[in-house]
Amino acid sequence: MHIHGLIEDTATLAALCSRLAKSDFITVDTEFMRENSYWPELCLIQVANTEEAAAIDPMAPGLDLKPLLELMTENDDVLKVFHAGGQDLEIVYNLTGKTPFPLFDTQVAAMALGQGEQIGYSNLVDTYLGIVVDKGARFTDWARRPLDARQIEYAIGDVTHLSKIFPKMLEKLRKSGRGVWLNQEMDRLGDPENYRNDPDVAWERVRISSRKPEVLGRLKALARWRELEAQGKDLPRGRIVKDETLADLASNPPRKQADLTRVRGLSAAWANNDIGGRLMAAIEGSKPMSAAEMPSRDERKPALGKDGALVADLLKLLLKIRAKEINVAARLLARSEDLEALAAGVRAGLPILEGWRYEQFGRDALALVEGQLGFTVKGGKLKMTRTEEPTA
Structure with a gap:
């Protein structure tokens, strides 16, 4: 060469x-x-x-x-x-x-x-x-x-x-x-x-426990402000404001710019400078998040309950067995959120129930959830056993 x-x-x-x-x-x-x-x-x-x-x-x-x-x-x-x-x-x-x-x-x-x-x-x-x-x-x-x-x-x-x-x-x-x-x-x-670094969806990367529309509306405005500041200054997002500080500002907004001195993670100088003023403008201009924008509880992770969580654990065990059997990375076959969704009753739109993933893993995963497949130990090894034939 x-x-x-x-x-x-x-x-x-x-x-x-x-x-x-x-x-x-x-x-x-x-x-x-x-x-x-x-x-x-x-x-x-x-x-x-x-x-x-x-x-x-x-x-x-x-x-x-x-x-x-x-x-x-x-x-x-x-x-x-x-x-x-x-x-x-x-x-x-x-x-x-x-x-x-x-x-x-x-x-x-x-x-x-x-x-x-x-x-x-x-x-x-x-x-x-x-x-x-x-x-x-x-x-x-x-x-x-x-x-x-x-x-x-x-x-x-x-x-x-x-x-x-x-x-x-x-x-x-x-x-x-x-x-x-x-x-x-x-x-x-x-x-x-x-x-694509879209400032209007930057809030989705920030973890926050609150689901109040007004809090999420402030978070969206603050995350957009931070994204634009970071892009304009060509600095990492965390150099502007860290995620945890952004979430705290959204949950407990300061009433006036002078109150920024009390916010952990912010420089005291922000109480008087331009960047602090722009931060306050973002908070003051925010609106409660609309119903259409509000995130679901988590569409990909429906509420499992105790029994559902156990089923999800069994699916993860099945995934390990099948990945070993066919010598493929488990992550390529299925992701944890898909297994949890299947355990919670979701059937539509799951990659494991489509195409090659269904053939290699999804069919058995579905059978396990529907009581047609179980586990047994033979010769010291964990095996899968059909309890009944799958329905057509």
């Missing part, structure tokens, strides 16, 4: 992307910094196919990333391969408003192949290639220039190794017939809505 030098100009990048556009797949990775910012600071992009690989410096003066971004989001003929690519996809979305398509995530694929729920990249490389990855450069400052040779070598290794691993994984998936299992997961991962 040919390894290019660090790409720092648009013409060289465009030529590379023109060649990569003829590939069946490309592997992609990024290096970024986000500890001190709201938006991840893109510091390096690595791409490869089976013949060549390169690192691209997005911080190079005058470099236009358009050829690469068009390859990622406009070219449907080239599969884009990532490992645990959620944050990489977020970066592409922030730059384009789109996500790479079509895409393949090797961490998700490893779940279908029984290699754990969140296998790390280093373990994946060791498993498939027998190579121990040098992690020494992993936590370096990627924003500092110039990058040294060790950093670039480490970064390019991420995509060159992946370009060798992906065909091996693909072959295993074909032999096992499990490739179709991944379609829904890849669609979910690539959904642009996952990466």
Whole structure:
């Protein structure tokens, strides 16, 4: 494989992307910094196919990333391969408003192949290639220039190794017939809505016990205010106000700006400065949350009761047994909230009652809930036993 030098100009990048556009797949990775910012600071992009690989410096003066971004989001003929690519996809979305398509995530694929729920990249490389990855450069400052040779070598290794691993994984998936299992997961991962930072729904991320419309209305207004402050200042949300402080302000709103000095987690200076004034304006301008906006008790987690909770525990036990039997990550088969919903009587809209999940697990899960399946111990091992034939 040919390894290019660090790409720092648009013409060289465009030529590379023109060649990569003829590939069946490309592997992609990024290096970024986000500890001190709201938006991840893109510091390096690595791409490869089976013949060549390169690192691209997005911080190079005058470099236009358009050829690469068009390859990622406009070219449907080239599969884009990532490992645990959620944050990489977020970066592409922030730059384009789109996500790479079509895409393949090797961490998700490893779940279908029984290699754990969140296998790390280093373990994946060791498993498939027998190579121990040098992690020494992993936590370096990627924003500092110039990058040294060790950093670039480490970064390019991420995509060159992946370009060798992906065909091996693909072959295993074909032999096992499990490739179709991944379609829904890849669609979910690539959904642009996952990466849209909408200030009007920011309140949904904040945990609060109250269900009073006026409290939730204040929380919505405060979360929107915080999101806009964080975006405008390019600071992490928690640097503006922490979640617990936001919830406290919504539940116990100060009557005037001077009262902000009494709020734990806020600077005393907010009693007189502009940001404190904007916080108070958000509180004062809030309205009780409408009935249409009010969250349900939890549609995905209906009230179980004591018996329902026991049924959910049995379903989780069944999930462990089935995942072990077919050698697949339990999380790919079912999530806890789906099992709890099934135990509570929900049937419509559950992924475990549709498609391959129903065939592999949902049918037995439903039989267990409806009294057609039980557990027994044979030879010291836990087994599933049918108590009656399932109804048609």
